[in-house]
Amino acid sequence: MNMSLDCYPCFLRQTLKTSRLAGADEKTQSQILHQVLDRLQDFDSTKCPPEMSCQVHAIIREQTGVDPYSQGKKASTQQALALYPKLKALITAADEPLETAVRLSIAGNIIDLGIYHEYDLEGTIERVLAQPFAIDDFAAFREALEKTERILYLADNAGETVFDRLLIETINQSVIYAVRGGPVLNDATREDALEAGLGEITTIIDNGATAPGTVLDLCSGEFRDFFANAELIISKGQGNYESLSDTTAPVFFLLQAKCQVVAKDLGVPMTSIVLKQGKGSA
């Protein structure tokens, strides 16, 4: 999915927010902002937003020497882990455990420190358990799961990882869990996945890139091989959708529509929940 003109003001907003979170003084904030203006001026708008975002956050890390989301990620993981036993029991008791686990995994997608200052995790869980899917390819998803034995699971954010764990435990198949190659926003890295308990039930790999999405051109050759050979890919969140919406790989996208640009691309209202079969998984 291409960068939208509406992404431009949003990138400047995110630049300031993240620079301040990193403790940058006014002068450094201004220097960072002007570097981002330069990149926006030159950015090829046929590329996807996470590719620009990758540059924005690299500038902030270079200028401040800080990963500003480090603490927030740990807090999100702990918050989600505290809910884990209750959510596990909910799935076990459910009439349709797979659907409940899918819904919970999508509920966890609310943990997004790039978009929100704060979020209501328990309220979101309640909402998403009851909310109709705006795009509902659940039947195709279940069928695809039955036909495969090995899944490539593209992680999104720290804390959301715990909700992914619940889905992966429910699916009960061999899963490769792919995280980002380094810190960017509150996206999950290997460390975050391990803290969420994914190490015991999946093979964790990283994609070699620091984009908040899966920008294949930026990923490692090793990851691209995993991606090219995958029989079934579960893709979590907006960033992965933005970077893979046009792929012909066999992907199912699980996400909440949290920004107007993504909602418009999907053709759904804001705050929708989506389980969308990619072009290549039909």
Place this chain on the structure above:
Amino acid sequence: MNMSLDCYPCFLRQTLKTSRLAGADEKTQSQILHQVLDRLQDFDSTKCPPEMSCQVHAIIREQTGVDPYSQGKKASTQQALALYPKLKALITAADEPLETAVRLSIAGNIIDLGIYHEYDLEGTIERVLAQPFAIDDFAAFREALEKTERILYLADNAGETVFDRLLIETINQSVIYAVRGGPVLNDATREDALEAGLGEITTIIDNGATAPGTVLDLCSGEFRDFFANAELIISKGQGNYESLSDTTAPVFFLLQAKCQVVAKDLGVPMTSIVLKQGKGSA
């Protein structure tokens, strides 16, 4: 008041909004946005936001050939004129007609198509009539009015002009009513002031500039003379405050705090109402 870093994303947002209102297609929107990025990159941030805004809206008018707020301005004026008899009666019946007229004039400042998609005019009137001032230099304002016989009144937006008319009728002194030199946002021009009925009770002049504020460096020599010789200046709205906050001229600022940057500069919460004596009017 200097441009804030927080103005940068807001200018891009306003660029897109206004370009679309002007009917620009996607390609033209993109060209306009990139021109604005250039200007932002080079903008001297010790200058005030209306000076940047002046450039933004000039680019949009050049690229589209359209004044996108023309219709909205006429609608705002008609809406306000329809309320005029009721508001006039309210002032006449008031215990403190001057205070009521000042409050109504500030209530009219909600008519701001640069910030809002829509606004609740009658709800705002009700709120502002009851709301305590966050900065209350009313006593000094009343005193200054008694000492002078000629007022320079700096207009803000079309429609708000009708609320200015109510205040000017209440003050009942000789008033020079200064509007913008040409269309910018929904700021009042001579035509808008005439439609609001200001022609019969004031001498209307224009400031020779198309900034949404009073950027003296951009104004005509004639206007600067009026400004330099004014005994008392009533300044309406955020744009005039942003461009004149540091002046030593005898100004009283009447406005609602409608954006975080202005609210922070004034040291008041958002949606505050303000009657602030300028540095030179003490």
